[in-house]
Amino acid sequence: MSQDPRLVRVLVGCYPARWRRVHGDEYSQLLCDLQVHRHPALVLDSLRGAARARLVPGGLTMSTRSPMTVAVWAAALFTVAGLGFQKLSEELLTVANGIRTLLAIAAAVALLALVVAAVPTAVALVRGRDHRAWWYVAVPFVACAAWLVLVQVALAVADGHGVHATQTRLAAAAVALGGLGAVAATAWAASTVLRRVPAEQPPGLRRTALAVLAVGMGATTVLAVLWGLLVHAHDPSAFTGDQGLVATPFVPSWLGTVALMAGAAVLAGVASRRQSATER
Amino acid sequence: MADDLGRWAEPGLLILASLADGEKHGYAITADVAEQVGVRLGPGTLYAALGRLEALGLIEGRPAEGRRRPYRLTAAGATELTAQSRRMHRLATLSLGRLGTVQA
Incomplete structure (x- = not known):
């Protein structure tokens, strides 16, 4: 060549x-x-x-975009959306609490399904099939540690300033961007490990797990929509107020969170479809 | 599967037809298709179609000869090509017959 x-x-x-x-x-x-x-x-x-x-997915020899890689990035997007939803809803705990609980259960089931899908790879990693892959396992810990340091710096910058002050907004933006970076680094490391560590997959495990992942994320998205509508019905002042993320209006924060969840659900659906096609 | 290969100029069908008289490597397939059908398959198009046909089990790669890897039709590929060819033959007969009626 x-x-x-x-x-x-x-x-x-x-x-x-x-x-x-x-x-x-x-x-x-x-x-x-x-x-x-x-x-x-x-x-x-x-x-x-x-x-x-x-x-375009075209089978194992025609594509590097494996279903698990797509699923991991869907989970990353879903995590960001989940953190946004948690932040958004933490001051509205008295509204639609049942929906919040259902949403948390659906999200937990979805993410647990991804963990189950990754178990064979984790077992292979522990058994030492690829020693170098351990370096990637360290990435989430390093990323989280770096983010915690960033949070401390942001708190120091925002200390003594009002919630609408420029310093506070910049600090919040830095924390959010740092968080996104940590999630992205974790997803990258996870997808790399899943791709490079050779592991035998029990028949149907990934197909089932990724289908549950997609359904769970879809259900979470629908529940997030319902939650926002219930906020509108039960507490109109909160719905039209500035109780959104970083003291911004509520509606754009809610819609943004729902859009991220929907995007994650679509990605998970793509991963599930590709996995089914691979196992057929 | 039939819908995937149903269009006349679909590269997959041209490749199946080219491999019907024996195994060929990539360049031999493009040359054969160009000579027999007058369609020039680009390298990207060719390999996308080869990958698709291989994934469908209609063709299979043989051990490489130097840097050239021959491909050959599988039994499933022969069945698919037969079915598609009969369908196209019926369509061609019908079309020519009706055109003949119109022109007469």
């Missing part, structure tokens, strides 16, 4: 690594046989093929 013309190497390099491991050599040879450097249309066609291989 290193003897191939630069253009051929670039075009092959556009494909996902997993695809290249299976088809890289034969595809390089085909591009050489076709004299691709003389045909811009073939270059474009190759680029389209690479984009398709990255974006």
Whole structure:
């Protein structure tokens, strides 16, 4: 492959690594046989093929976007939405408490399903199938520690200022962004471990777990919508007031939280569908 | 499955037809399709279709010969190609017959 013309190497390099491991050599040879450097249309066609291989699920050899990777990122988005909902609802505990409880149960079931799906990989990791993967396990702890330090700094910056003060808002934004970074780093580490640690999967485990994940996230989203409507019915002043995130209006915070949950549910649905297709 | 391969110029169907007379590697498939049907399959299109057909079990990759990997039709691929060809043959017969009636 290193003897191939630069253009051929670039075009092959556009494909996902997993695809290249299976088809890289034969595809390089085909591009050489076709004299691709003389045909811009073939270059474009190759680029389209690479984009398709990255974006469209096409089985194990055609895509690096494994169902578990998508599920982990869905869980990350869901976690962010859940934290937002918790923050949003903590000052409205007397309204629609039953819905909040149901929502918490649905969310717990969804996330527990993802944990169950990851158990075979965790067992393989503990059994030492891939020692280097332990480095990734440290990522969430380091990220959380860094975020806690950031929170302390933010508290110091906001200390003595009102809730609408610029310092307070900047500190809150820094804490939120830091939290997002910690969640993203954790999701990245988790998906990397799930991808690289070889683990035998019991038949149907992941398919069932990811289906439960998608249903749980969908139910959580519906309950979050219901909760907001009940707030509107029982406490109109809170609904129209500035009891949203970081003392902003309630409605955009509520809708934003619901949108994040819905996005996570859609991603989980995609993961579930891909897993089912893989096991068929 | 039939819907996936039903369009006349669908690369998957062209590849199945090309492999019907024996195994071929990627370049041989593109050359054969270009010569016999007049359709030029780009490399990205070809490999996307090969991957799809392989995942469906209609073709299978053979051990590589140097850097070229031949592909061949499976029994399921032959059955699918037969079914599609008969369907297209019926459609062609019907269309030509009706056009002939119209022109007469």
